[in-house]
Amino acid sequence: MIQKDYTDSFILNALNLPTISDLDSLSDALAISKRLIFLLTKKTENYYKRFYIEKRDGTSREILSPTYSLKLIQRWILKEILEKVSVSEQAMAYKKGKNNGIKKNAMHHRYSLYILEMDIKDFFHSIKRERVFYLFKNLGYNNLVSNVLTNLCTYNGYLPQGGVCSPYISNLICYRLDNRLSGLCGKRDILYTRYADDLTFSSDNKQTLTKAANIIINIIEDEGFKVNKNKTRLLSPGSHKKITGITVNDSKIKASKQLKRTVRAMIHQAIVTADYSQIDRIRGIVSYINSIEVGYREKIITYINNLSNKDYAFFEEIVEQFNDNKIFKEVQNMHYKGIRYDYDDQVRQGLLEKIVSTRQEYLEKIGKADFLSAHIKSQQDEFKTNAAATKEFYE
Secondary structure, X not given: OOOOOOOOHHHHXXXXXXXXXXXXXXXXXXXXXXXXXXXXXXXXXXXXXXXXXXXXXXXXXXXXXEOHHHHHHHHHHHHHOHHHOOOOOOEXXXXXXXXXXXXXXXXXXXXXXXXXXXXXXXXXXXXXXHHHHHHHHHOOOOHHHHHHHHHHHOEOOEOOOOOOOHHHHHHHHOHHHHHHHHHHHHOOOOEEEEEOOEEEEXXXXXXXXXXXXXXXXXXXXXXXXXXXXXXXEEEOOOOOOEXXXXXEEOOEEEEOHHHHHHHHHXXXXXXXXXXXXXXXXXXXXXXXXXXXXXXXXXXXXXXHHHHHOOHHHHOHHHHHHHHHOOOOOOOOOOOOOOOOOOHHHOHHHHHHHHHHHHHHHHHHHHXXXXXXXXXXXXXXXXXXXXXXXXXXXXX
8 A cells, every 4th residue: 555645734733733834844843954854864974872771680871962953853842743642541650640660650659469560671772763653644744744743853764761741752652552451451350551661460360460561571672672581570568668769568659768778879979079060859759759759858968067067077179069959949048157166175186087087088988179178178277286285375
């Protein structure tokens, strides 16, 4: 069957999508020149920055971040085209609204006795350019426009993890997968949700889940994906239930203890070293945990306030950096404790030396260089000089 090449205005109007039939209308809609569109679609590799994030299993995840010009265009495509198309009810990630997200995904299964978790292997890389092309084609765009939009959203023939449009496109691509799995589960009294590449199935009947597992895998593979069998788990009532990183016990939802320990360690390290380069990441993690456990942000602020009263306040540079880089605006100022130079209070010198040595041990433990060492040494020298002068005065 030969597919006709035309712009389907009926579908575009029904979905309230912009009518684009050629490069001129696309150029007008994007408010950029046709030359720039050509460069962005033909030299795609020049408009991404590649970096890697280490995963828990020791392997690395490739992240491709679009440059500013391409990012602006992808944002337009996301807002004006993609987000106007609904995704499935089972998709919990990359959707706006309070009734979606990682917490909602876990809550959906909190009362079930048995939980089956599956993971799609190389999720974004599995979504090839052809599937993205037919996504735009089925929305009503002709071959030319569908090709250009596809080039603007893909990299080297696949959907890049890190692209602005990639998350929402993945949800749209998985619409049929979600419907097929939902139909299968609905007939078997199984609950199903998908958070990106994490698929969760739950039931009060263990046998029902285990029998459905092979059919589920067949549907996933039939839709062009592969199951990562190393991450397939069946959780029983007596096991530690964790759904997409969220602990579900006794119908309660909690964030990972390890993640909480990690963010507290990051905060402590930032204060002790006066290095706040990870402040945005700290805020992001705290915000994420707070979305799961309401009130966690206030607990962290109390934690930071308690740290600000510790021995770090003996160092002027640490005090200044703390106050200039408030992790949260509600955090109280750290006040410099200063050093008393009374001759009869020589224990203060010993205290300062103990604080300095303790801090050095901590920095060595975490493998951090001390860029405050010169400043701290000058404080120690100043203390010794003043102490000696005080001693001479009283003698």
